[in-house]
Amino acid sequence: MASHGRRRSPVHGLRSGAGSASESRTLARPLGADHAWDRPSGGGGRTVPGAPTAGPVASPAVPDVLPVPPDAPDADAPAEAWRRWVEGMPPSREWGLECVSAAPGEVVVRFTGGGFPLNPNGSIHGGLVIAIADQVLGLCAATRAPGRLPATATLNTSFLRPAIGALVYTARVIQAGRTLIFLEATATDEQDRICATFTGTWAVGAAVPR
Secondary structure, eight states: OOOTTOEEOSSTTOEEOTTOHHHHHHHTSOTTOOOGGGSOTTSSSOOOTTOOOOOOOOOOOOOSSOOOOTTOOOTTSOHHHHHHHHHHSHHHHHHTOEEEEEETTEEEEEEOOTTSOBOTTSOBOHHHHHHHHHHHHHHHHHTTSTTSOOEEEEEEEEEOSOOOSOEEEEEEEEEEOSSEEEEEEEEEOTTSOEEEEEEEEEETTTTSOO
8 A cells, every 4th residue: 555655664664754763763763762850960871951950868867766746645534634625736737627525535626617619419528528638537446546646557437428517526435446447327417317437447656657
């Protein structure tokens, strides 16, 4: 079949038009050939005009043990100390969470729902409902592992009805082991109807970066 003035490049089967021999040679470089932008500055070879040169990037230092969040109470501290700690955590402040009660193994938090975009039906977005549950459950896990920074390992959610208006989250520890803490929680509306249920596992000490 006629090629209509086009010829096949001898390498990689690429087609090139008339007057594009230079382009053909560039495209036909062996696969895996390094480029100037793949090599650090000073390594020899071609450089890209105007391209920034980057030196080695130092990794941030990570302490072996992170400090306990400010004012975190001991396991036997009074409920008022836990309440101040729950409401003082950055996500709690950002979302306006109000601690109704807190003690080792149980945390109850109220979320007014104000200041955030709602779904078209007026309900709180499901992602925000889950995010707050994650926060409350994590704080509840911390009541059984003070200073050891538990982190979310699993979190399961069941939505039962639209979450409209203020919500009350009640989180409880089901079982606490040396490395894992199992929890459950509910989110109820102002008519005391359950809008969502949650179960999850928190890994003790896993929130420390390694």
